[in-house]
Amino acid sequence: MTWLTPTIAGIAAAIAVPALIILYFLKLRRRDVEISTTLLWKKTIQDIQANAPFQRLRKNILLFLQLLVLAGILLAIAQPQIRGDISTGTQRVILIDRSASMSATDGNPDAIGDMRGAMTRLDKAKEAALKLVDSLREPSLIGAGPVDEAMVIVFDTTAEVRQQFTADKARLRAAIESIEPSDAPSQLTEALRLARAHLPDKMLADTVTDESGNTTTRNITLEGVKAGGATIHLYSDGRLPDAESAITSAEDTVTFVQVGRTDAANVGITAMRADRAFDTPIDVSLYVGLENTARTAQEVELELLIDGITSRVTTVTIPAATPPIGAEFGDEADEDAKMLAAMLPWTPGVTGRTFEFAQAEGGTFAVQITAADPGKDLLPVDNRAWMIVPPAKQLSVALVSPGNLFLITALEGLPLARLVQFSPEQYTAATARGEMAEFDVMIFDGWVPTIDGEPGLPPGRFLVLGAVPSPLGVAAGSEPAPAMMLDWRRDHPVMRLLLLDRLQMLKLPDIVVPEGSGATVLAETDRGPAILELSQARTRAMIVPFDIGQSTWPLDVSFVVFIGASVNYLGQEGGVFGASGDSFRPGSVLTDRLPIGAKGVRLAIPGSSERAELQPATDGRIAYGPIRKAGLYEASWVGPAGAGDATDGSRVVRMYAANLLDPAESDIAAAPLLLLTGIPLEAELADDAKAMIRLWPWVILAALVVLMLEWYIYNRKVYI
Known part of the structure; x- marks a missing residue:
């Protein structure tokens, strides 16, 4: 127990307690009155004798009760409280x-x-x-x-x-x-x-x-x-x-x-990816990754919905989570070993399913799971995931190059709708006439356009070879030097089918990747990045900063695979489809670039009637967030429509998908x-x-109860 103001309570007690006791020592001052006899006043005479100055106190319940009341008030002034386990601090x-x-x-x-x-x-x-x-x-x-x-x-x-x-x-x-x-x-x-x-x-x-x-x-x-x-x-x-x-x-x-x-169990969707076949874009392959943190195998029903209509349903058994390596749980393990094993994280069980089907039209693809045992699925947010898929199409590609036999040969072997080659001068003139908007992907070979006095990229989808566009840079004072491939991102849609361990480069620039540039390193050498992805609002690019002609890559089949995968990845919106080319994660900022002239932009928030009013920048850029909820966000406006946008009456509509898809967050064991x-x-x-439990209000309440008892006894004239 602690006291907030014990000193003040002590001073008050030193004054009040003696004052109360002295009152019972003092003689009562009475008025003299003549009467004919004292036979009827014996009690009064006794009282006069008992109240002589400074007499010995007799037993008096009123004094006892009044002392109790005074003690309660003094304790309340001291403000006692009981402290629990929560620590204190200013x-x-x-x-x-x-x-x-x-x-x-x-x-x-x-x-x-x-x-x-x-x-x-x-x-x-x-x-x-x-x-x-x-x-x-x-x-x-x-x-x-x-x-x-x-x-x-x-x-x-x-x-x-x-x-x-x-x-x-x-x-x-x-x-x-x-x-x-x-x-x-x-x-x-x-x-x-x-x-x-x-x-x-x-x-x-x-x-x-x-x-x-x-x-x-x-x-x-x-x-x-x-x-x-x-x-x-x-x-x-x-x-x-x-x-x-x-x-x-x-x-x-x-x-x-x-x-x-600590043993909370959950099943959830942790990955979702869709690809259209490069040679037959009508064919869709949709992969769904699943995770189970329960310590027993779990059965779930996996459902695929296209535009809200159930397309396919299948049952999937997800393996059980596995205990930490070396952990002991049996009866033979001692208590310390069991405690240590209980504190170590288990490795979730994972599996996946692939849906393959023909779908020429675009739409909203959604997958959801329903656990057979609801007690083993305690997190609802990862039970659904969405993506926006554009219609099937064969790609139109523009190649801006002075002439590269290896590159042209690789592109001509792809099932493209159209392949057109430009010189840098021809590209600049065609851009000024607005003719480049008809191409899905543009490839820059050894050259990039100049934007605001620096080599950069306009809005669009680009494959850049042998050049370094802004915001990337080259370390000052450095010179290109030989390099060997060390590692690459095998989980990336472009890189997952490549074998680059034998790739050697004669001249690789020392690339600088500024923080917040939107660039991701996909392949690393002993001298730094060799392949990067740049993602900024309406600009996405795959960047190879070295001259492929001064490397062993064109002689390897992985070069043709890379070119084809890059064109498909960029032209089909990166595999995680969306009319904007982006899928977002809750906690990030939703950014996009609308057509110039879009007005009255509203963003519908999933699970809410809220409509956020957005004001586009002069270049059409919008931003909202950080977004807090997973689901489908709908942007609508009055004005021109972009490629893949839908219309709803007089307004243009564009959809965005936000998914958790985070294995670490789906592992909910505390x-x-x-x-x-x-x-x-x-x-x-x-x-x-x-x-902290304060006692002084209860002390005051007790004092009031005692005070009421004292009043009752006084009025009944009860003494002991």
């Missing part, structure tokens, strides 16, 4: 994880599988955070004593301050209760960085002695250097992939409040141990978090 930072895995429905373990009593992890985290708010020290009855402040930060991929530091519990409660779930993955680093940015600057005491020997001390604020010592309460299931690299101060106290079960900045942090269960 400033507290409440971090609440609202990522996709926090929507798992095991917040109430007793209701797993029963949707009527189900409770999400986020609801459980909010409940525990509200307990913490109730436990904060607040201003005392007379304004004395320390006061706790707290701020509320909610995070998924990004972080957001819901409430600045305040001691107002009503505002803190409102901020916590207003938190809504998100379908985005989780990242802790941004939340901790945001929390530290709102801490006060560090102060140092500077002692100065003047010529007379007088010493003065002043406080110096170190701008930009944040004070440590904050108490951080993290409410999460521990599925934080960047926790080990997150940075906290050595002076901070971090409490990890775990929500969710972590009993969190490695924060490399330091193990043991979890505290949300149900075990104890709040």
